[in-house]
Amino acid sequence: MHEVGKMLVGIGLLLAVIGAVILLAARIGLPLGRLPGDISYKGKNVTFYFPIGTSILISIVLSIILYVFSRFRR
Numbered sequence: 001m002h003e004v005g006k007m008l009v010g011i012g013l014l015l016a017v018i019g020a021v022i023l024l025a026a027r028i029g030l031p032l033g034r035l036p037g038d039i040s041y042k043g044k045n046v047t048f049y050f051p052i053g054t055s056i057l058i059s060i061v062l063s064i065i066l067y068v069f070s071r072f073r074r
Contacts, residue, residue: 035053037052038051
């Protein structure tokens, strides 16, 4: 159970850091959510939004961070 507790604390800290980065990105004007490739449709009674471009960018950044982290862990 000790390891599970450590993992949950680590995940919580990671989510807090990701949230802080997103807040800082919004303050400096990084257009997350409004990138080219993000699909947005506004109809009369419905709004659909799918952030494909933002998802790809976040995936690439997280992949690089996790790759670098795994290289230092060896």
